[in-house]
Amino acid sequence: MSQPTTSTHKSFCRICSAFCALEVDVEEGRVQRVRGDASDPIHAGYICIKGRQIPHQMNGPERLRSAYRRRADGGFDAIATETAIGEIAKRVNAIVARDGARAVAAYMGTASHFNGATNAVVKAWLAGIGSPGYYTSLTIDQPAKIVSVVRHGLWAGGGHSFASADIVLSIGNNPIVSHLSLPGGVPGNNPVKRLNDEQRRGLKIIVVDPRRSELAKRADLHLQVRPGEDPTLLAGMVRAILAEELHDAAFCAEYVTGVEALRQAVDGFTPDYVERRTGVAADRMLEAARLFARGPRGMATSGTGPDMAPHPNLTEHLIISLNTLCGRWNREGDPIANPGVLSPVLPRPAQAIPRELMPPMLRIGGGPRSRVRGLQQIFGEMPTPALADEILLPGAGQVKVLFTMGGNPVAAWPDQRKTLRALDALELHVCVESEWTASARRADYVVPAKLPLEREDVTLFPDPYYERPYSMYSEAVVEPDFDAIEDWELFTGLARRMGKPLELPDGKGPIDAASPPSKFALMEQITAGSRVPLAEIRSHPGGHVFDEIDVRADAPIPGVEAKLNVAPEGVPEELREVRSEPVPALGRYGDDGSYTHLLISRRLRHVLNSVGQGWPQSRRKGTTNPAFMSREDFEALGLEPGEVVAIESEHDRILGVVEPSDDLGPGVISMAHAWGEAPERDGEVRDIGANTGRLISTERHYDSITGMARQSAIPVRVQRLEGGAA
Numbered sequence: 094m095s096q097p098t099t100s101t102h103k104s105f106c107r108i109c110s111a112f113c114a115l116e117v118d119v120e121e122g123r124v125q126r127v128r129g130d131a132s133d134p135i136h137a138g139y140i141c142i143k144g145r146q147i148p149h150q151m152n153g154p155e156r157l158r159s160a161y162r163r164r165a166d167g168g169f170d171a172i173a174t175e176t177a178i179g180e181i182a183k184r185v186n187a188i189v190a191r192d193g194a195r196a197v198a199a200y201m202g203t204a205s206h207f208n209g210a211t212n213a214v215v216k217a218w219l220a221g222i223g224s225p226g227y228y229t230s231l232t233i234d235q236p237a238k239i240v241s242v243v244r245h246g247l248w249a250g251g252g253h254s255f256a257s258a259d260i261v262l263s264i265g266n267n268p269i270v271s272h273l274s275l276p277g278g279v280p281g282n283n284p285v286k287r288l289n290d291e292q293r294r295g296l297k298i299i300v301v302d303p304r305r306s307e308l309a310k311r312a313d314l315h316l317q318v319r320p321g322e323d324p325t326l327l328a329g330m331v332r333a334i335l336a337e338e339l340h341d342a343a344f345c346a347e348y349v350t351g352v353e354a355l356r357q358a359v360d361g362f363t364p365d366y367v368e369r370r371t372g373v374a375a376d377r378m379l380e381a382a383r384l385f386a387r388g389p390r391g392m393a394t395s396g397t398g399p400d401m402a403p404h405p406n407l408t409e410h411l412i413i414s415l416n417t418l419c420g421r422w423n424r425e426g427d428p429i430a431n432p433g434v435l436s437p438v439l440p441r442p443a444q445a446i447p448r449e450l451m452p453p454m455l456r457i458g459g460g461p462r463s464r465v466r467g468l469q470q471i472f473g474e475m476p477t478p479a480l481a482d483e484i485l486l487p488g489a490g491q492v493k494v495l496f497t498m499g500g501n502p503v504a505a506w507p508d509q510r511k512t513l514r515a516l517d518a519l520e521l522h523v524c525v526e527s528e529w530t531a532s533a534r535r536a537d538y539v540v541p542a543k544l545p546l547e548r549e550d551v552t553l554f555p556d557p558y559y560e561r562p563y564s565m566y567s568e569a570v571v572e573p574d575f576d577a578i579e580d581w582e583l584f585t586g587l588a589r590r591m592g593k594p595l596e597l598p599d600g601k602g603p604i605d606a607a608s609p610p611s612k613f614a615l616m617e618q619i620t621a622g623s624r625v626p627l628a629e630i631r632s633h634p635g636g637h638v639f640d641e642i643d644v645r646a647d648a649p650i651p652g653v654e655a656k657l658n659v660a661p662e663g664v665p666e667e668l669r670e671v672r673s674e675p676v677p678a679l680g681r682y683g684d685d686g687s688y689t690h691l692l693i694s695r696r697l698r699h700v701l702n703s704v705g706q707g708w709p710q711s712r713r714k715g716t717t718n719p720a721f722m723s724r725e726d727f728e729a730l731g732l733e734p735g736e737v738v739a740i741e742s743e744h745d746r747i748l749g750v751v752e753p754s755d756d757l758g759p760g761v762i763s764m765a766h767a768w769g770e771a772p773e774r775d776g777e778v779r780d781i782g783a784n785t786g787r788l789i790s791t792e793r794h795y796d797s798i799t800g801m802a803r804q805s806a807i808p809v810r811v812q813r814l815e816g817g818a819a
């Protein structure tokens with residue numbers, strides 16, 4: 094008997110944005126095993142439980158191995174992918190001819206961002222047919238981060254690096270589980286090791302989180318803020334820093350405007366008031382403010398927690414303002430730890446740059462507006478919280494065709510019931526997928542996607558977030574044995590059949606749909622002008638740090654005059670609005686005060702949003718998204734661990750499996766999102782989880798700039814079910 098031939102390849106995981114470096118064992122054309130690449134300079138062998146299941150994701154029974162077309166009776170017929178693309182092109186053509194191009198929209202979910210070519214080609218295709226309907230998961234995630242930069246201003250020289258920090262203030266993020274890196278914060282790449290290394294060096298970390306998160310457990314100071322009260326806590330910290338003159342007065346004098354206006358606007362956020370409203374003792378808040386201000390180096394950063402709670406733009410503005418007030422931006426000559434390997438070479442002066450010189454993405458408004466709630470394009474995208482409305486609202490501009498790319502609307506969009514109505518109302522819904530998800534089962538066409546190890550690619554998405562100038566190029570490690578395509582190939586295929594031009598955004602030039610470029614050529618075009626040419630990155634097998642890149646903040650550009658603004662229009666007003674809100678009484682939440690708990694978002698290590706919920710090793714960690722509650726709440730409500738309860742918001746109702754947690758105070762429920770199915774399957778909650786998105790209204794509580802709905806700190810109440818467990 095001959096032994097199977099095994100070969101080992103270097104590549105990288107693309108399930109989450111950490112893009113961990115892998116060694117992949119291939120036997121007979123199939124990926125058999127993956128492990129972390131111990132020789133990788135930044136990942137050093139680290140991978141997580143999701144990455145270890147890549148062979149299952151690729152070869153397991155859930156894998157979508159054909160294109161499918163929905164029949165009239167709701168079943169699906171397997172068809173060739175080329176046939177599917179041809180039929181989709183005909184139907185899109187007919188709908189555009191009848192209703193105009195605005196009838197066509199694409200929703201770019203999490204997985205779409207992890208293919209370096211997809212977003213650019215989809216933008217090119219939409220532009221080619223003349224549709225503004227580009228929607229992404231960004232506008233149901235952390236759009237407030239971009240709003241805050243646009244309003245406050247961009248410091249072109251960048252901020253302090255994590256490796257050089259004395260202090261990090263981490264507000265509502267948990268990179269130990271999420272592996273999400275944000276500039277200056279605890280990195281998502283090998284996070285525990287990186288945190289340990291720097292803490293040993295002397296780094297201090299302050300965590301603001303209603304939950305004693307994995308990161309909070311390692312913090313020097315944990316402020317267990319009440320959900321949604323970050324604006325008050327941070328306004329209190331700004332007030333203290335200014336009152337005690339702990340800010341960097343020299344930096345502020347030279348580069349910052351609005352300090353006096355901000356000082357006045359936060360005046361009402363006294364330590365007593367902050368304590369009463371946030372639940373954080375005044376002396377702990379003051380200790381945090383002083384510790385952060387002392388620095389001298391280190392950034393305040395945040396994650397999804399406060400950006401999903403009320404007043405996200407204000408929260409993010411106060412975070413960026415803390416950095417500015419304390420002068421945490423690079424000065425002329427300071428090293429820029431990672432200027433980006435794949436990013437274009439741009440001047441990095443140590444100065445604020447005016448709005449008109451900011452990258453085109455940093456823009457609010459412009460282009461066609463949304464038809465609902467007065468919403469607008471932001472960052473050149475249409476707001477995803479309005480997409481279900483755009484599908485349901487009749488009239489000119491109604492969306493009738495949706496391409497769901499690497500996303501799962503039923504699981505992830507706010508207001509699940511409205512989402513389901515919208516998906517049912519579509520004339521044509523195409524899902525490019527690797528599995529039969531709740532959304533794919535409702536689509537008209539399902540097109541099988543190549544998974545990461547079947548794709549050549551480069552570390553484009555995380556490029557600016559690495560701590561050092563790192564990148565990796567990977568060939569496709571295996572070829573699928575069925576007609577899967579890369580997501581973007583659907584659009585080169587459609588453009589060819591529809592005779593539409595494809596012009597890449599940001600002046601990256603045309604692509605010829607009649608003879609589409611290779612992935613490498615396409616990636617070269619997309620990354621044209623990058624600091625390191627793609628071919629050079631490819632010449633290094635495995636991950637590589639380009640240590641020769643030594644970029645320092647430049648001298649200010651003569652004639653360019655701009656200041657960072659800590660009190661732009663809207664901010665003092667919103668601070669006054671927050672200050673005049675009644676202090677929510679504990680256990681009396683919601684517009685009528687009849688809701689007892691606040692439900693907050695969180696992430697679970699063994700899944701990525703809805704991805705992996707069916708995978709065997711992940712299922713051993715749990716088959717539901719528990720509703721975690723404090724032991725006090727268990728006692729007060731007489732709950733049993735593992736009991737099924739009803740969780741009701743002002744908007745809707747779900748069932749949830751309660752579990753006690755020592756990491757939460759009373760009155761808080763912590764639950765992961767993107768679980769569960771349509772309401773008729775609620776009875777299966779122990780096996781498929783519960784959809785927290787259903788509890789969210791996109792119309793009652795939303796941010797007027799981005800449309801972002803209140804996805805955390807949601808008022809809810811808990812009801813025991815008749816006869817106990819469902």
Ligand SMILES: Nc1nc2c(c(=O)[nH]1)N[C@H]1C(S)=C(S)[C@@H](COP(=O)(O)OP(=O)(O)OC[C@H]3O[C@@H](n4cnc5c(=O)[nH]c(N)nc54)[C@H](O)[C@@H]3O)O[C@H]1N2
Binds near residue numbers: 693697
């Ligand atoms: N394992 C895993 N990794 C993931 C994901 C996943 O589902 N699983 N999802 C990926 C995605 S899409 C994203 S966007 C990133 C997100 O990355 P992170 O933002 O780091 O996500 P979380 O781990 O949910 O951390 C958010 C924290 O905010 C806290 N929080 C909730 N509400 C509030 C509040 O009102 N105020 C404050 N201060 N804190 C609050 C929560 O308790 C939680 O600890 O993670 C990505 N990585």
Ligand SMILES: Nc1nc2c(c(=O)[nH]1)N[C@H]1C(S)=C(S)[C@@H](COP(=O)(O)OP(=O)(O)OC[C@H]3O[C@@H](n4cnc5c(=O)[nH]c(N)nc54)[C@H](O)[C@@H]3O)O[C@H]1N2
Binds near residue numbers: 235401695
């Ligand atoms: N209530 C509440 N709602 C939330 C959040 C929350 O915290 N609370 N978080 C929000 C956030 S931050 C986000 S980012 C969204 C996430 O929303 P989505 O991105 O819409 O949801 P995912 O579950 O990540 O969907 C990813 C899909 O891509 C598929 N997939 C995997 N690999 C590939 C591939 O290579 N190609 C293709 N075509 N498909 C692939 C997977 O099978 C999966 O179905 O949810 C948001 N919704």
Ligand code: SF4
Binds near residue numbers: 110111141145272
């Ligand atoms: S943290 Fe896990 S899922 Fe994310 S890239 Fe690394 S191995 Fe993949």
Ligand SMILES: [Mo]
Binds near residue numbers: 203234
């Ligand atoms: Mo996200």
